[in-house]
Amino acid sequence: MNDDPRAEVFQLQAEFCKSLxxxxxxxxxxxxxxxxxxxxELAERLGLKQSNTSQHLAVLRKAGxxxxxxxxxxxxxxxxxxxIGQACDIVRDxxxxxxxxxxTLAGVI
Structure with missing residues (x-):
């Protein structure tokens, strides 16, 4: 068992990240x-089936x-x-x- 008081926060963070x-x-x-x-609207914009989009929305909703x-x-x-959107932008950037x-490195080699 982990006695670090931050362990629960890190566990929640891991679960949140898993939903993304x-x-x-x-x-x-x-x-x-x-x-x-x-x-x-989401299904049409992303080229997904509505049922598939609904499943993804359920995961995101459950995660808050x-x-x-x-x-x-x-x-x-x-x-x-x-x-949430800003955090995703930071990771993508x-x-x-x-x-x-x-x-750039590949162009030098």
Whole structure:
């Protein structure tokens, strides 16, 4: 057993990150940065089936990444906090920088 009081926080962080660890979910988060969207809108924009999109939304909702809002017969989804989109941007920018470095290095060799 780990006696480090931070262990529980790191466990929760790992579970949160696991919910993001899918390219389609990251694409959904990217789309929701511009505002709330329905399952149908997300599916169409991302070229996914509605059922598949709904499954990904359920994972993100369970993790607290997104929240639903009913408007008539439509459920609209939005990010629970803009920091989620910003965090994903930071990671993507880091990866893009690594790729540029590798390409530059490959051009030198």
């Amino acid at each position: 660890a899918d390219p389609k979910r990251l694409m959904i988060i990217h789309e929701l940065r511009d505002g709330e969207k329905s399952v149908g 990444v997104i929240a639903p809002r009913r408007e008539g017969n439509t459920i609209l989804y939005s990010l629970t906090d803009p920091m 880091f990866i893009a920088g690594q790729l540029r470095s590798k390409q």
